Amino acid sequence: MSLQVLSKIESRCEYRFKNRELLITALTHSSYAHQTGVESNERLEFLGDAILNFVVSVEIFKKKPNENEQFLTELKSAYVNRNFLNELGKKLSLAKGLRHIGLVEPRLDQAVESLIGAIYLDGGFGPAKRFIKKFILSARIEPLHDQKGLLRKIVHDKFGTIPYYKVERIYGPPHKRTFVITVSITGTRLKARATGKTKKEAEMKAAKLLLDKIKIDHFFENL
Amino acid sequence: MSLQVLSKIESRCEYRFKNRELLITALTHSSYAHQTGVESNERLEFLGDAILNFVVSVEIFKKKPNENEQFLTELKSAYVNRNFLNELGKKLSLAKGLRHIGLVEPRLDQAVESLIGAIYLDGGFGPAKRFIKKFILSARIEPLHDQKGLLRKIVHDKFGTIPYYKVERIYGPPHKRTFVITVSITGTRLKARATGKTKKEAEMKAAKLLLDKIKIDHFFENL
Numbered sequence: 001m002s003l004q005v006l007s008k009i010e011s012r013c014e015y016r017f018k019n020r021e022l023l024i025t026a027l028t029h030s031s032y033a034h035q036t037g038v039e040s041n042e043r044l045e046f047l048g049d050a051i052l053n054f055v056v057s058v059e060i061f062k063k064k065p066n067e068n069e070q071f072l073t074e075l076k077s078a079y080v081n082r083n084f085l086n087e088l089g090k091k092l093s094l095a096k097g098l099r100h101i102g103l104v105e106p107r108l109d110q111a112v113e114s115l116i117g118a119i120y121l122d123g124g125f126g127p128a129k130r131f132i133k134k135f136i137l138s139a140r141i142e143p144l145h146d147q148k149g150l151l152r153k154i155v156h157d158k159f160g161t162i163p164y165y166k167v168e169r170i171y172g173p174p175h176k177r178t179f180v181i182t183v184s185i186t187g188t189r190l191k192a193r194a195t196g197k198t199k200k201e202a203e204m205k206a207a208k209l210l211l212d213k214i215k216i217d218h219f220f221e222n223l
Numbered sequence: 224m225s226l227q228v229l230s231k232i233e234s235r236c237e238y239r240f241k242n243r244e245l246l247i248t249a250l251t252h253s254s255y256a257h258q259t260g261v262e263s264n265e266r267l268e269f270l271g272d273a274i275l276n277f278v279v280s281v282e283i284f285k286k287k288p289n290e291n292e293q294f295l296t297e298l299k300s301a302y303v304n305r306n307f308l309n310e311l312g313k314k315l316s317l318a319k320g321l322r323h324i325g326l327v328e329p330r331l332d333q334a335v336e337s338l339i340g341a342i343y344l345d346g347g348f349g350p351a352k353r354f355i356k357k358f359i360l361s362a363r364i365e366p367l368h369d370q371k372g373l374l375r376k377i378v379h380d381k382f383g384t385i386p387y388y389k390v391e392r393i394y395g396p397p398h399k400r401t402f403v404i405t406v407s408i409t410g411t412r413l414k415a416r417a418t419g420k421t422k423k424e425a426e427m428k429a430a431k432l433l434l435d436k437i438k439i440d441h442f443f444e445n446l
Contacts, residue, residue: 042292043284050280057273061266069265162390162422167409170384186390199385 001027005097012092014134015119015127022122026114029100041114048117051125052080055132074143079136081144082198085109088135104175147207151183154214161186163210165203168193181206190214224250228320235315237357238342238350245345249337252323264337271340274348275303278355297366302359304367308332311358327398370430374406377437384409386433388426391416404429413437 006023010016017023026041033040056079060072067075078084089095089108094115100106120128148163155163169180181202184191192209196202229246233239240246249264256263279302283295290298301307312318312331317338323329343351371386378386392403404425407414415432419425 043295046292046295047280047284050277054273054277057270061270069269072266072269161393164390166389167385167387 001097001099005093009093009097013115013119013131015123015131017118017122019122022118023097023115024099026118027094027097027099027111029098029103029106029110031101031103032099035101041111044114044117044121045110046117047120048113048115049080051116051120051128052113052132052136055129056080056137059133059137070146071143074145075141077144077146078141079139082107082109084139084141085112085136088112092135147204147211151207151211154211155185158214159185159188163207165206167199183207183210185210224320224322228316232316232320236338236342236354238346238354240341240345242345245341246320246338247322249341250317250320250322250334252321252326252329252333254324254326255322258324264334267337267340267344268333269340270343271336271338272303274339274343274351275336275355275359278352279303279360282356282360293369294366297368298364300367300369301364302362305330305332307362307364308335308359311335315358370427370434374430374434377434378408381437382408382411386430388429390422406430406433408433 001024006020009023009027022044025039026044028038028041030040030042032038053076056076057072060075060079064072064075086107086109089112092112092115094108094111095106098106098108098111116128116131119131151163155161163183164186165181165183167179168182170177171180172178176197178195178197179199179202180193180195181199182191182193183203183206190210190213192206192213194202194205194209196205224247229243232246232250245267248262249267251261251264253263253265255261276299279299280295283298283302287295287298309330309332312335315335315338317331317334318329321329321331321334339351339354342354374386378384386406387409388404388406390402391405393400394403395401399420401418401420402422402425403416403418404422405414405416406426406429413433413436415429415436417425417428417432419428
């Protein structure tokens with residue numbers, strides 16, 4: 001990796017590493033590590049994920065004294081979810097420094113978490129927290145509603161059972177999978193189908209669709 | 224709640240609260256809070272969960288420099304899983320102080336996490352970390368293997384698809400549910416069924432059984 005790329009990433013992240021090996025490890029995908037025998041960023045990702053969750057949780061707990069646990073959980077999800085962190089990775093130019101083998105469009109969320117772990121090891125808790133506040137908590141963001149959780153609750157209360165998710169089909173190459181999911185409620189004809197880039201995304205969309213159907217049914221019931 | 228009970232819990236936890244209201248809130252289940260209008264322990268649980276995950280992650284990251292991310296994740300699960308925390312709650316006599324309505328055998332894992340959140344707010348990060356080290360990280364414990372994750376990986380590599388979990392039946396009263404789960408692999412006859420007290424427990428057991436079957440099949444294939 002060129003020094004220029006590393007410097008650019010440091011400048012984007014507003015953090016200069018004492019030990020640049022940590023930054024390089026944070027930018028080493030397991031595909032590269034497995035073939036070359038160097039250390040991958042997976043351990044740093046494990047560490048960074050825990051730091052990120054901690055800082056985000058404490059901050060929103062303080063900032064939102066009147067919101068309940070469900071709101072806090074959904075707001076946290078909005079900050080720590082893969083898509084949001086992937087976009088941040090792009091802004092920080094991490095793709096330029098990421099060492100990998102054979103990935104067409106590498107996801108950068110894992111690299112962002114690894115970077116947080118690396119900053120923590122290099123500079124301690126203060127700089128890691130500063131990074132999270134500056135680049136993550138500063139974003140104007142809406143809570144990410146947990147449609148699956150909401151559907152589970154409503155189905156449990158209304159039908160005494162749980163929603164049933166089924167993978168109908170998976171297609172596309174490994175780096176660009178599409179999942180087709182149906183969700184249904186046993187003993188009823190309620191059903192919805194959705195597609196997504198991940199199993200979870202498809203499930204969330206299907207849950208949302210089914211929730212809408214239940215609401216419409218409920219509306220007619222009460223006419 | 225009697226002062227005696229609170230003192231006993233403080234002495235078991237080896238922490239004396241400056242603000243005992245925090246301890247009382249940590250011991251207030253949502254069932255009690257909803258009926259009386261007081262604050263439940265759910266926000267504290269949200270906070271405590273994040274602190275617990277952070278402290279456990281950092282400690283095992285440092286203590287196990289040669290283990291990979293999967294090992295760290297499984298070891299963390301062993302420390303933060305519901306059953307382990309529930310047992311700890313019993314040891315700390317939390318059941319005696321828990322305010323709830325209508326629960327036959329209240330789970331105490333949520334109360335333990337809330338307690339960690341309460342200690343953090345009352346005394347700061349130091350005492351919360353001390354509590355986690357003393358009562359959680361000191362336990363001699365084996366990593367909790369993620370059988371679902373392992374099955375997903377093997378099924379993906381071997382069959383190019385994903386395992387398919389189905390809830391066959393749920394029975395028993397709400398506080399003592401039993402879940403019957405089958406897991407299968409589309410396009411094969413491989414199948415396993417298991418029961419558990421939670422959906423996840425049943426799925427983990429079913430995944431373990433199916434993994435064993437795949438290994439046996441694999442053995443005969445290679446004869």
